[in-house]
Amino acid sequence: MADRKPMRVLANSMAVVEALAERGDLSPAELAEATGLPRPSVYRFIDGLRAVGMATTTDENRARLSVKWLHLADAARDAMTEWSGARRILDDLAERTEQTAFLTVPRGDEAVCVDWAPGRGIGVLTLAPGRSLPLYAGGAGRLVLAYARDVDEYLADGPERRPLTSATIVDADALREDVERTRSQGFTLSLDDATIGIGALAFPVLGSDGALIGCLSVAGRSVDVRERQQEFTDAARAAVAELRSGATSELATPLS
Numbered sequence: 001m002a003d004r005k006p007m008r009v010l011a012n013s014m015a016v017v018e019a020l021a022e023r024g025d026l027s028p029a030e031l032a033e034a035t036g037l038p039r040p041s042v043y044r045f046i047d048g049l050r051a052v053g054m055a056t057t058t059d060e061n062r063a064r065l066s067v068k069w070l071h072l073a074d075a076a077r078d079a080m081t082e083w084s085g086a087r088r089i090l091d092d093l094a095e096r097t098e099q100t101a102f103l104t105v106p107r108g109d110e111a112v113c114v115d116w117a118p119g120r121g122i123g124v125l126t127l128a129p130g131r132s133l134p135l136y137a138g139g140a141g142r143l144v145l146a147y148a149r150d151v152d153e154y155l156a157d158g159p160e161r162r163p164l165t166s167a168t169i170v171d172a173d174a175l176r177e178d179v180e181r182t183r184s185q186g187f188t189l190s191l192d193d194a195t196i197g198i199g200a201l202a203f204p205v206l207g208s209d210g211a212l213i214g215c216l217s218v219a220g221r222s223v224d225v226r227e228r229q230q231e232f233t234d235a236a237r238a239a240v241a242e243l244r245s246g247a248t249s250e251l252a253t254p255l256s
Contacts, residue, residue: 012037016045017065020055021131025062069130083114083214086243090117093239097232099220101239102200104140106148106212107132109158111140119220136161136175137168138194139202139217146182147204147212151175167193187233191222199225201232203240216240 012035019034020026028046032039046063049055056064086103093101094117101119104111110132133141135154145154161170169175182188190200199222205214216239218232219225225232 012041013045013048016042016049016063017054018132020063020065021069022134025058025064027060027062031063065130083243086115087117089239089242090115093117093216093218093235094119096235097218097220097228099218099224099232101236102140102215102217102219103243104133104144104215104217106144106215109135109154111135111138111144111215113140114214133194134159134161136170137164137190139188139190139200139219140215141194142169142178142190143182143188143202143204143215143217144212145175146179146188147206147215151179164194165192165196167191167196169193187236189225189229190219191226197222199223201225201229201236203233203236205240205243207244214243216243 015035015037016031019031023030023034026034028039028042031037031042031046035042037045046055046057049063050057053068054066056066058064083103090101090103097119099119101117102113103115104113106112112132113129116129135141135145135149135158145151155172155175161168163170169178178188186203188200188202190202192198194200198219200217200219202215202217204212205216207213216236218236
């Protein structure tokens with residue numbers, strides 16, 4: 001039993017970090033509810049994260065992840081050599097569309113952002129480097145569900161689907177329909193389902209074997225995404241072609 005304790009502590013710490021990454025600032029009571037941990041344990045985990053500089057607390061005593069996580073995200077991105085040219089492509093896409101461009105990758109039951117090029121209104125966007133979306137919400141999350149997971153397996157064994165907004169798709173049949181629509185049209189349109197007033201278009205970046213290796217998305221105000229959908233789609237698909245070319249050539253390069 002003693003050998004299991006460090007693993008349990010790490011797992012519980014990760015649950016706290018993931019809740020803060022997914023939902024933003026949370027009070028100890030909200031963290032306890034989100035993670036299922038006792039409130040005294042939540043206080044200890046927050047104190048531990050603060051002690052190593054990985055979290056801070058606001059004036060309202062709400063826990064918040066620190067900017068150190070951005071440095072970790074940078075290091076993780078730099079280690080992924082297949083995306084070595086992504087920053088320039090994201091910058092070009094953000095400049096062309098005036099929206100925020102994101103690169104995310106599938107990781108279990110989440111779509112994790114590894115890089116971005118900020119556009120207008122970034123303060124109200126849910127996603128940022130190091131943060132993630134569940135697979136039932138947002139353009140990137142729903143696209144990863146469609147391209148990288150068996151939807152029935154996810155619905156049966158995946159995490160609880162808690163709505164982020166009133167537009168979040170949590171119904172099983174509605175998610176199945178969304179997956180079919182995404183696969184049919186080749187992209188995901190997200191309007192207000194991750195953040196009210198925010199929309200996104202997400203496109204798959206496929207490897208040479210046809211498997212999903214990443215997701216490129218363009219996000220901004222829902223009204224802009226809706227009115228300029230074709231313009232954003234054209235720009236994003238050109239960027240996807242560049243990303244795919246660079247990523248597949250890196251993946252195909254043998255180690256020396």
